[in-house]
Amino acid sequence: MDVNRGTCVPHGVNQKETGFGYTLSVIGGKYKMTILYCLAEYNVLRPNEMLRKINGIPFKTLSMMLKELEADGLILRKDYAQIPPKVEYSLSELGQSIIPILHMMCEWGEKNRRLD
Template identity: 45%
Template sequence: MPKSYNIGVEATIDVIGGKWKPVILCHLQNNGLMRTSELKRAIPTITQKMLTQQLRELEKDGIINRIVYNEVPPKVEYELSQYGKSLSNILSALCYWGEFHVEKLYNQGENVSLIRQDHVNIP
């Protein structure tokens, strides 16, 4: 059965949707090559199992590259693929909007804070 989408955003969400994939991708966009342990430290609330699963799915979809070094102990790093880099504007826009949203909530008196600001300025 061929896969069909009613609107383009469905195809985007099919690849990068969920709680963790955009977070992983933003870290890779901002930091470049990262080891699994570095990603885990950057996203402390994700479980190791979920991180591994999300990385595998992103690799399968061609969004990230998994680089394995022939060392003992094994060293594995992840980076955005060329195809994954095509998501740059989307990821930056998501970060920017999230920062805007947190500021709005804070100004409304909500107890909210943002540890890092990672957006790239968008025109």
């Protein structure tokens, strides 16, 4: 693989205006990839279930990340009209399409991480 292809962010082009920049904007941040990966593994989760599965994420941060991922079309929110209220999240088709990229990142990390 040629890492010097230069097609992702051509010289003289603002990174934010490229596919690479767009991808980083929708999955960037401390927890977005973790949330997506968690939904890929469990299919459907309620917010409290995600809190238990994602170690250390504050509820406010989870709520904000879920709103951003939903606005970007990567996840779906399903509200149930019941008492107490119930909300579930799952991956959209667009969200499912990014999971192979996350798998590749996992493979790269396993191959290259240092076990000090």
